[in-house]
Amino acid sequence: MPGQISHPRRPVPLQIDVRNEHAQPSQRELTGSDQPAFHDQPVRQPPPYGSHLDTPASSIFSPPLYWRYFSPKEPMSLTFGIELEYVFAFDRSPRVGFEWIGVDGITDEELFEEEEEDDLALSYDDESEPATGVNMDVDVHQPVVFSDPHSCARIGQASTTMFVTQSVLEQAGLECTAGERGYESWNIQADGSIDEPKNLSKYLPDRLDSDDECDWVMSGQELVSRVLAAPEDLSLNNFTSSNALQEIACFLKALRGRPRDPFGVFVNESCGFHVHVARESQDMDEMIPLPVLQHLAYLLVQFEELINVLHHESRRCRSDFDSHYVETNLMGIRRSTHWCRRVESTDLSKAQKKIFHKDMTPAGLAKLMDACLRPNMDESGHVVLETRYKFVNFEPLMYEGGAARTIEFRQHIGTLDFDEIAHWIHFILSLVRTAERMATWNDRVGVGSPCSTMSSSSPLLVSFRKRQANKYQLRCAKLQDEFERMYDLLQFDDNVRDYWRRRFVRLNPAEWFRVEVDADGIEHIMDGEDRCPSCNDW
Template sequence: MAGVMANPEKLPWTFGIEIEMLFVFDEEKIRTGPAYQYILPEKFVQGDGDDLKTDLDMKLVHNLDDDDVLRKISAMKQAANILRHKGLDLALHVKPNNQNKKFNRWMLTTESHVLDPQDDDQLARWSEGRLQDSEPLSFHGVELISPILDAPNLHSNSQVESMSEIARYANVIAEASTVDEPYQFISNPENAGVHVHIGLRPKDGKQVSIPVDVLRHLAWIIVCFEDVMTLLHHPERHGYGETKITSRSNRTTFGSRQWAEHHSCRALDMEAVFLRIFTKHVTDDQDLSNLKEVMCSTPTTYVHPHYTKFWFVNFFNIKPGPEVAKLTVEFRQHHGTLDANDLREWVIFVTALMRTAERKANESKTKQWKEAAGTPNAELEEKAKYSGMFDGRRTLKELFDLMGLPIERRSYWWERAKKFRRVVFTLERDYDALVLCLGGCGDRPQRDCEGWAHGELDLQPW
């Protein structure tokens, strides 16, 4: 049952990672270079788990004709040939989301949200100077999807096997993209993203729902500390207009019915947010439905369907249903990268968030509360676990203390936050001049945490 909380802080957490990339190749060089003949699509050997079928939906959604589909299949075969030749074991799926629901092996599939460069200058920047001329090149968005892997331990100094596997795949792909090859795999903040799904280990071949009490605490932490966590990311992932992840704040559903207007125009009533998240119903199924509504709903005037999967943290999959392939929470805010250490730290961080939510859900109620008018006593008892978090400006230290991050983890994220604050004012783009609000106000962002103003990141968060 979703609400059962046996064995406190011992839930068997698992994760899966999705790495978006732009596959860039020069087909003429591949065809004329003897050393690259293995890459040719006609050299592709279909194996167990490969799925090259397409359907009418793929053509309609992505506005493809038959020739487009053939080109896409040809490109995917070449990408798979390269990665298999480099020693990576993976299945090829041409159709997006046509995934093996057992998630028991690595998969390579198409990804329509990966961006192509708009000009040669952008191509050179994205490829760190390795590519200069886009004219002879072909571009295809791809996504590498991991199997279900065991989540890492926050306090362990040794890498679990799953983290070593992530590093191996990322390093092989990064090392395959060298200046001497007629192909590149490009994943960076401007063109791609990294998504991490966190769930529970399947039991008896079936998926297991995350307890709703854990999900409530996670939702509260996500909304309460959103601006703090946004500090940790590249400005392309801050939600500014005209960036890679425009207007994806989880706070959208709590504010104005105009698209994201509340985030930059007015502060949220955090007590009201808390009570919406912790509203209890008769059954776990009703609780899951309500929490999904709270965390995934959109202003229907602007967006269809009513639920969205595209917020920074996606709660769409928390309730079993025909459209849910995996019972997980999906963390979508991280920028595209093939840096194995960055991928590792992000997986550790989001796993720590889940374990923090689990711990808070199991934390004993140390204070007795009297019944308040219109407010169930149980909700007030949950609120007591977050004393001092309803007023004032939150900090990195407050979040890290809540999560129990060790010094080495805090140091990594502190340095990263400082690096990305410097990126905000780069010559290529003045991110500080961009807005979050798409409702027409034109106001600059108003963040509810320290770290966004000059000097506020100088103090060590420990």
């Protein structure tokens, strides 16, 4: 009969009336024709079982409930902390005037483990270059050899040597602890992931000669800062002169010491420099709001490959010879690992659907961004997936019981250079502030907006996740234009851009680039091609 549906179990297709935000059955399903229905014809209700067709318009076009409740209503107060990995070395027989180091009463049993193969100093080969700050030219995975313990510096137990480091810092008037947990003060910890080299004199040429190495002891350590307040003004001059950065500078100066001191520190390619960022909270249990984290994740998806080439090649996760302690955050987005001069065409539409999902949670976002496909072996010999060894580690968001719920940025190679440390912290905080700004930007961005790929005079509604993604400019095909798009988002001034441009050229010597100066005296990386057509539209 007319008006009857022959397949009663088939879901009724819905037509969304965006003005009234309710669903209506199609005319053909109700009447069997496209003619208007009579007023006495019954309206069939949607089926009771679940279907994507039942999604109400409000959940497609309106922000999810969590977005409404957890978006920051005012600028966040941010905190950060750093972890410096390094090798600390000292003379067991310091000259007169350095008795305060406190090594006279330390016995061999306290300082060294039993003489085993693992106790011998490990090293890169003899061609390794010394690294006073960070050596960008040394191959990370040169052959490892065992050294003669009677002709070179020995590796001391970290449980003993870190108290010598504590004496050095306290002598400079700095408060710190050794071997403790917590973030109320600076703390020295052991780090077994660091390779202690032989030929110590190559790394500390102003402290000892090769003939003196047998009197020296070294150990891999990590200096963890207390919780530091991030300045709200991120202009570089204000940032580097802030109390937090000046405190870092004091600890760096004390660690490095002076020429001819009977102690010293250095980094090699096994060392890393990590930065944690969190929302200021009395009990450390209040994390950065989920909408901000989602935009941070989307920024990382867009710019991971650009950020990669601003780091040492061993920290880019390009091959099995790179550091296994840092890996891409894009495993959960399913992108190719190939990248060259042109920006890789990551599927941003897929990223949008996953990151801005209406049922997203902090745990779900952490699982997405920390997805891991390469298994490792734990201490028991079991195969495990290390989810925390990412460029950006979201796993601490899940910590409970008073642990700091932070975002950890792990990608930077170990360094003791204040300028490198300051610029990288500044970069990270600028990323987080940009994510905050994008999450709280409530201007409607849809079809016809400058950020849209479409141009139309009709005000069509755009889905929530698409509206979030459309807050960003179009991706550019050319490398330089993508860099400028990233710098614009991070609100970098000319001096900051110039630092990162020079760093890019220094860390990518195999690439062919030409640096030119424009009419305003600003240097740009040129590649001889015309400007990206998408950028010319702006």
